[in-house]
């Protein structure tokens with residue numbers, strides 16, 4: 001049996017895509033291997049949202065060029081691939097196939113053509129930008145049966161000025177209601193504990209069922225009802241499209257996790273305008289409060305980008321002020337990375353020096369750490385329902401996530417398994433980490 005090995009870079013969407021590629025190849029008799037040396041075919045599924053991800057893939061290609069056995073076919077997939085043309089093969093001749101994320105259905109054919117020496121190098125582009133692998137079941141890479149991700153939509157029509165995604169992934173495409181529900185049933189029947197609904201902006205999913213239209217809130221409600229034993233989360237949302245109806249569905253279903261990802265990016269209206277985010281800081285705050293009104297225990301996760309072109313000290317101060325006002329505890333901080341082909345690249349220069357970006361990133365982190373510690377102390381004494389997720393070498397502690405997606409450390413009882421659900425009383429906080437005790 002031929003074997004495929006895959007490395008995934010970047011976001012969860014790329015991980016979903018890797019699982020789709022493996023699903024397609026396993027349908028053609030390929031086996032999956034986690035051991036590079038056993039593979040006949042090695043895939044790097046790369047991300048290009050930030051320069052650093054892009055660079056990582058190229059460094060990895062350079063390493064593999066030196067070490068891969070000659071019969072192994074090296075493939076580049078993911079959003080990185082859309083930025084490559086024939087000149088890429090001249091620089092990296094060991095790569096034989098570049099395949100766009102809309103063309104994975106052709107991956108087996110393409111490997112066959114290379115193996116038969118019909119070509120030495122191929123770039124395979126999709127026939128249809130809307131390809132979303134509606135009826136393709138993935139081969140899941142996370143083997144612990146805890147969490148499974150389902151792509152429900154992809155692409156984005158917001159065109160934030162810094163973002164490469166609309167150019168690498170295309171506009172919004174919805175997966176069909178039936179395609180999603182078939183995959184959901186498969187996950188439920190396999191006994192996964194958690195389901196993540198995935199898309200660039202899941203709020204905007206639209207479909208139809210039984211002759212009538214469905215929106216994301218209705219889909220979410222249907223999934224929560226179809227899977228009472230699973231807990232459900234969804235990622236990502238957008239501050240302008242997360243509706244009260246979605247919040248109502250969360251409030252009504254106890255198996256929907258109390259977490260939402262609503263990136264704000266900046267607290268400066270001037271920067272938000274140049275980013276083309278289409279909201280002001282005050283509108284974002286208003287939205288957060290309205291959602292919290294409906295789902296009081298929701299954990300809203302946000303993204304902050306520091307060092308966007310022209311970001312002045314006063315703009316950055318506005319971001320810190322916003323964070324201090326909304327007091328979110330889970331924040332991803334990114335340093336702006338200029339991407340060729342985006343409106344920002346055409347209009348502005350990357351004029352915030354790297355050391356300033358780093359300093360701002362650190363300042364956001366230390367503020368968030370302070371806020372998180374305060375919030376964590378308020379949790380001491382509460383009981384949280386946790387799914388055990390990870391164990392650590394040479395430590396008696398395990399960790400799991402509660403319904404708000406917070407990590408809690410605890411000592412398991414005898415015979416406990418990863419994926420098991422348990423109640424934990426939070427006992428203390430150390431370095432921002434929550435420690436608890438099993439309720440027996």
Ligand code: 5AD
Nearest residue numbers: 049162163263303305334335336337
């Ligand atoms: N530079 C830095 N961060 C970026 N993101 C998207 N594009 C860029 C870029 N060019 C960040 C945003 C987004 C997250 C997924 O990645 O914060 O919310």
